[in-house]
């Protein structure tokens with residue numbers, strides 16, 4: 001595919017013209033540069049852009065509150081009592097699950113804990129948790145604290161994958177070997193997909209199979225998977241998954257998270273779970289009885305009545321995902337990221353190397369780059385100059401940059417202009 005690229009703006013414009021998803025760019029607000037142009041926004045892995053329709057959707061609920069007060073739970077165009085159900089089928093399509101297997105609730109780390117309460121059940125001989133190397137700090141704090149909660153020492157309980165020579169990515173062979181090696185002691189495998197730092201995608205199917213073969217529970221943190229990858233959670237047989245919606249899913253800061261619990265865990269009487277009234281049978285919830293009667297779906301894990309304004313902006317964003325389709329988005333995402341990677345390697349050969357695996361199937365849209373030993377720039381100062389020029393990526397100390405061309409709103413021209421600017425400021 002890369003032979004169809006050339007190193008000029010005309011090529012970018014041509015690719016944009018034939019992009020079947022190009023109309024979606026117009027659905028989003030782009031922050032502006034000092035000169036009033038759209039920023040080159042490549043931080044969708046951190047906070048996605050605001051869908052223009054989000055304002056109307058949130059305003060609609062503010063108006064319902066003004067007009068109906070408490071009756072807004074039952075009146076208006078989208079009664080609050082069932083509001084989270086507006087998200088269900090979109091989430092199901094997004095992650096490849098049945099409607100009954102997903103729910104929008106809480107925030108990501110909260111959901112991770114809720115899932116571990118149910119699915120991390122250490123015994124004397126089987127108690128270890130396998131996580132990523134370079135795991136996101138919150139995930140590490142979550143598993144460490146779960147270990148301590150069960151009176152276990154995190155040092156002997158938490159195992160990390162081993163990075164290869166680049167210090168970042170992990171070979172598939174080594175993942176499967178690690179699972180085998182710790183097999184009888186492994187209680188839970190909890191990996192990301194993609195890794196938040198390296199952008200490496202893990203093979204969910206193979207990991208679930210390997211994990212189940214040794215008797216472990218397998219769950220995923222899809223903070224960098226949902227809205228980025230074309231997932232098939234149900235078919236993979238994964239036990240649970242969680243994801244946030246403010247990154248790739250553009251639901252706004254602090255947006256509600258998602259949870260998936262495979263249907264084979266539904267309706268179990270003996271499953272330990274932190275319980276709250278929103279997980280209770282909907283028919284009898286308002287009888288306000290003292291005995292918890294769980295819903296027969298993943299909704300049983302809900303605790304509280306949810307924040308409606310956050311759900312409203314999530315609904316706006318999920319509608320756009322439904323219109324575009326995750327399969328089409330991934331298709332464009334692959335080409336856009338191929339183009340990005342091709343341009344970087346053509347234009348910035350000395351100072352930066354790409355850490356994210358180069359093959360399409362091994363990554364999503366995000367590219368992780370590292371300044372090389374040959375680099376003469378101060379990475380942080382270079383990055384600051386890029387921001388001043390209106391190019392938004394993110395920087396991790398001491399020398400890592402991450403940038404994501406988002407197939408919903410980034411154009412090939414954005415990518416071309418970003419790489420041109422990256423090159424211009426190198427050694428400038």
Ligand SMILES: *Cc1c(COP(=O)(O)O)cnc(C)c1O
Nearest residue numbers: 107108109136138139196223244
């Ligand atoms: C973004 C991210 C988080 C953040 O957790 P919140 O609970 O949403 O603040 C956690 N884990 C991973 C892997 C992430 O990428």
